[in-house]
Amino acid sequence: MKIDIKMTKPRHMKNRLTKLITLLLVMSSITTFAQDYDLNSYDFRYQKFRGLTFDFDLGNSGSQDFTSSQDTFTRDSTFNNTGESFTSFNFNPSYFSFTNTDELQRTVNASFAGDFSFGVDKNVSTDGIVSNRDMTNDLYLSYSNTSCFYTGEKFKYLQVSTQSTFDNRGRIQKLKGETNEELKDWSFGNRTSVSYGFGTGRMNNVTDAVQAMFMLEDLKALNGANYSNEQIEGIAQGITLIRNARYLDFRIGYKTQLKMLDSVLRRNGVDGEQSIDYFTIISDNWLYANRAARVSGSSWTHFASLDNKYYETLENNRNNSGDYNYSGYKRLSPSFSLNTTFTRFWQKSLFVQKGFTFRAKSSLQYLRYRGYSGTLLEPIKRDEIELGTPSEQIESVTILSGTYSYLFQPNTRNTWMVNVMPVLVFAQTLPKYASTIAIRDRTTLQPRVSVNSDYYHWFSPHLNMRASGTIGVNSNFYTSEDESFYQKRQNSRLSYDLSFGINYQLF
Secondary structure (H helix, E strand, O other): OOOOOOOOOHHHHHHHHHHHHHHHHHHHHHHHHOOOOOOHOOOOOOOEEEEEEEEEEEEEEEEEEEEEEEEEOEEEEEEEEEEEEEEEEEEEEEEEEEEEEOOEEEEEEEEEEEEEEEEEEEEEEEEEEEEEEEEEEEEEEEEEEEEEEEEEEEEEEEEEEEEEEEEEEEEEEEEOOOOEEEEEEEEEEEEEEEEEEEEEEEEEEEEEHHHHHHHHHHHHHHHHHOOOOHHHHHHHHHHHHHHHHOOOOOOOHHHHHHHHHHHHHEEEEEEHOOOOOHHHHHHHHHHOOOOOOOOEEEEEEEEEEEEEEEEEEEEEEEEOOEEEEEEEEEEEEEEEEEEEEEEEEEOOOEEEEEEEEEEEEEEEEEEEEEEEEEEOOOOOHHHHHOOOOOEEEEEEEEEOOOEEEEOOOOOOOOOEEEOOOOEEEEEEHHHHHOOOOOEEEEEEEEEEEEEEEEEEEEEEEEEEEEEEEEEEEEEEEEEEEEOOEEEEEEEEEEEEEEEEEEEEEEO
């Protein structure tokens, strides 16, 4: 016997069910909308972290450079086409510190670097064909401190930076397979600058919020939960506070960091149910994710700079006849400049950051150049050099430049960045302050485009591998004018840079 039971819902129950479904849909849409967290709104200003890193890099770079010039005075034209490739090994221990509070934004970097490279190049020009093999070693010391002292949205700006370069290089040049020239050179350079000014606006570090959103995206795939803007904000702030304590503190180990992160997630309503998948996700995002620097905001900065550059070099060149040709120079160029910079970066989404910077600089630069050269039967020492008559001049330089940046971060392992950098230079030598005949006017247009791709892979909380590739185009359109001649030159360079490196974060 089959009994069919048919139930009919009362009208008022249908109305209630309709209202309930409507309410759930509204709440669902609100929750979904809440996931559209605006990364540009993250302005939690309590970053205080520092650390030490040690980089080891193997790299290969190269370029193809073509130059042509036409001189209306001598009615002459020349061309030069050079291809070169360098393989290098370098190491770079460095210290970094970043502070971002309501009253202060400061970045400090100090590093020592050594670079050892082997290169080959071939030059085809109006003068013939020359091929070289080059082994070089360079040592660098650098320090920079950039500070902004805030009162509301206005700030006072101070920057101090210095970089020294020591170079002791040996090179063997071969022409058609035979040794044609042996060269040894020594050089030293230093650049130091002090800038002071004022500005308005602020750049906020939103990297922690980006990391929080990537982590919550993975947790959402695990448990299907949606997360509100308040949860994202709270977790991002928790990540910021953990990182403040993590660097340069041996007491905070891997387990302690995960416990702190788990506590932050639970306080913000994320329930992992103590599952192995949950801890795998937060461990992977905490230890192995690429924390690409992400910023948001805009600022105007106006400042004056005192800058000094010094460079000295000596070359000893032994030719086929056995003679030593030596040459070198000392160059000193202090300058004073007035600068204005406008910067704006914004987050289009979790995966895309865009930004641009405009710079205008007007400066007076003093140039003092002292060269020397000669031929001897043996290499010359520095204390045996007879300096030539110095040449001096003062020139005014105006530079207009800009940078457009596009960063694409599809996941926690890869980043791609594109930079477009046009530069326009106007320079004029002041004739009454020039000790020798000098170029009176020169104008340079330098459009540049570079594309960079990075891949990171982490082996442990302290050790990661990095593979990086860059390809760029740099063009230079140059005109110069004196009372007796007018010259124009065009130069285009296609370059690439491939590197593979190991980075160890000491603590």
